[in-house]
Amino acid sequence: MDPLHAWTGVLFGALLFAIFLMGTLAVFDREIDRWAQPHTRVAGARGATGAPLRLDTALPHLQALAPEKAAFWLIYPPSERVPTLRLSWPAELGRGVRDLDPATGAALPEQGAPVGTQLFYPFHYNLHLKWANLGEWIVGLAAMAMLVAIVSGVATHRRIFRDLLALRPGRSLQRTALDLHNLCGVVALPFHFVITLSGVVIFIAVYLQPAIGWLYDGQRAAYAKEVLSRYSRPPARQAATQPIVSLDALAERARSHWAAAGEPGEVQLVIVRNPRNAEAVVEVRRAYERRVGLEAGTVYFDAASGELLHAERLPTASRVQRFITGLHMVQFDHWTLRWLYFAMGLAGCVTIATGSIVWVRKRAERHARLGLAGAGWVEALNVAAIAGLPLATVGVLLLNALPTSWWAGNGDPLTASMSWFFGLWAGSLLHAVLLRRGGRHWFQQCAAVAALAAADVLASSLGSADAWSHPAALGVNLALLGVSAGAGHAAWRLRQRSAAGARAFAGAAAGSAG
Amino acid sequence: MPNSGNRAALAATSRAAAAILGGYALALAFTAATTLALQHGGAWARGEAMITAGMLAFVVYLLAALRAFVTPSATRAWAEPLAAAAALSAFAALLAA
Numbered sequence: 001m002d003p004l005h006a007w008t009g010v011l012f013g014a015l016l017f018a019i020f021l022m023g024t025l026a027v028f029d030r031e032i033d034r035w036a037q038p039h040t041r042v043a044g045a046r047g048a049t050g051a052p053l054r055l056d057t058a059l060p061h062l063q064a065l066a067p068e069k070a071a072f073w074l075i076y077p078p079s080e081r082v083p084t085l086r087l088s089w090p091a092e093l094g095r096g097v098r099d100l101d102p103a104t105g106a107a108l109p110e111q112g113a114p115v116g117t118q119l120f121y122p123f124h125y126n127l128h129l130k131w132a133n134l135g136e137w138i139v140g141l142a143a144m145a146m147l148v149a150i151v152s153g154v155a156t157h158r159r160i161f162r163d164l165l166a167l168r169p170g171r172s173l174q175r176t177a178l179d180l181h182n183l184c185g186v187v188a189l190p191f192h193f194v195i196t197l198s199g200v201v202i203f204i205a206v207y208l209q210p211a212i213g214w215l216y217d218g219q220r221a222a223y224a225k226e227v228l229s230r231y232s233r234p235p236a237r238q239a240a241t242q243p244i245v246s247l248d249a250l251a252e253r254a255r256s257h258w259a260a261a262g263e264p265g266e267v268q269l270v271i272v273r274n275p276r277n278a279e280a281v282v283e284v285r286r287a288y289e290r291r292v293g294l295e296a297g298t299v300y301f302d303a304a305s306g307e308l309l310h311a312e313r314l315p316t317a318s319r320v321q322r323f324i325t326g327l328h329m330v331q332f333d334h335w336t337l338r339w340l341y342f343a344m345g346l347a348g349c350v351t352i353a354t355g356s357i358v359w360v361r362k363r364a365e366r367h368a369r370l371g372l373a374g375a376g377w378v379e380a381l382n383v384a385a386i387a388g389l390p391l392a393t394v395g396v397l398l399l400n401a402l403p404t405s406w407w408a409g410n411g412d413p414l415t416a417s418m419s420w421f422f423g424l425w426a427g428s429l430l431h432a433v434l435l436r437r438g439g440r441h442w443f444q445q446c447a448a449v450a451a452l453a454a455a456d457v458l459a460s461s462l463g464s465a466d467a468w469s470h471p472a473a474l475g476v477n478l479a480l481l482g483v484s485a486g487a488g489h490a491a492w493r494l495r496q497r498s499a500a501g502a503r504a505f506a507g508a509a510a511g512s513a514g
Numbered sequence: 515m516p517n518s519g520n521r522a523a524l525a526a527t528s529r530a531a532a533a534i535l536g537g538y539a540l541a542l543a544f545t546a547a548t549t550l551a552l553q554h555g556g557a558w559a560r561g562e563a564m565i566t567a568g569m570l571a572f573v574v575y576l577l578a579a580l581r582a583f584v585t586p587s588a589t590r591a592w593a594e595p596l597a598a599a600a601a602l603s604a605f606a607a608l609l610a611a
Binding site: 007144147151152197200204211216226318320 | 526541542543546550559560562563564565566568569571572575576580583
């Protein structure tokens, strides 16, 4: 079991660290969006009188902005975490997004990109590799490897409770790292196992596609209807002759329907499918509020007549799968639990990172003795994974805190953010590989993370008035200060260690010369 | 000695491949067989049977992957999940007919 645990870690550690880091950030993805897009920090989801919001103000904007052939329009009414009226539609790369002021219905000026929800969060489950769902398959394989690593890690740990309580900082880096690995791994062990297994369960339809295809004879619509209680109809040949029925009226009917069914709630999302077509359908989805299970109770209306076409009714087994999905995705309203997920996610990142560091250091020492170079390359990959990815993250956040015209030009800020993010990450890999003999890469990249995180906070403070008063922006700024402090401390300790090492080397050289 | 080291590495890689691929084949066959068994034997609806079988299949996959590293030989690491997958597939084909 020992070599199994070690080798699963070696092969999948970097990938798993990326998945866990992005997943941990995704817990607060909407707050990161608020930080990056100051114009979305509007106060009050509703007018002063508490009057229900007019969704119909979104339609003219969507008509103008969405491409002619767009397969759907998305309209998100304001909520606690996303206070604007948010519009979205399919675009070349991902989604087009526009925010409207919920009080006036006017389009808000765009600053920055929604990097939390559109960059970090999708990276977590598909690595932004969309071709043939390749990214999702890779993440799925990594998830199975994580499960194997967890089980084998527990199996190798004979004195699991005694070692759990032994955190010995100040000793050698190896000792501290190993203690941290055991501590973070064991304290949050149920979380690590459940979050990983639930993540895989979310994508049953992708991972078990061969079996599902065989069982359903390739009838994907039948699967969606039976398992997910989804309704869909193909577009007609002719365009719509009538305008879309009032969305506010449909939202009101959906609310009554949910209340009558004993599951009352507010509207979370309105989708218009095939919007310019005669067979357009309006879907109204319910907010999750305190429900764990990701069941939106979707109600489907004909867009032209407002006729009720279908209401979601999930079979019991599907409700179980939706509950497991909800356990993973944390879409419910509960700040304490959200912070706990974040803390345990960080523990997972620390577990994975320290495991990689401990293994590579041991192997590097052995290789140094034997005059081999392989471990240096692996360590460079480690640096790019464990320091480089955070570096790319704080780097892309810095861009978004600066005036958008400086770095996005005429292009879409999200596309530019993605290019910069992957560019910075690639740069960190190159830097790590070039500095692989000598070990200065760790220090330099940690120092860069510290500097960039501090710059993020500065840019945010200068760029918007409510950087320290709006709760989301405040939270992200405090977290960035923490990152800067942590990375700075790590850089300082690395500097100390290498200075001590250099002194010892110089002393030995002087001793042998004298 | 380099030679035995290489042989050990080859055996370990073989087991890993058996864990990943053999385990996956077993998970798929398990999904199909269990779905049909629940449908025909337990009068479950197809959708419910399928999603239940699917959720269980990942646990089966994990167990099969772990097993591949403790079998007496690397050959067994392949033979076990593939034989189980074949048996379950045959069972599923029978139920589907």
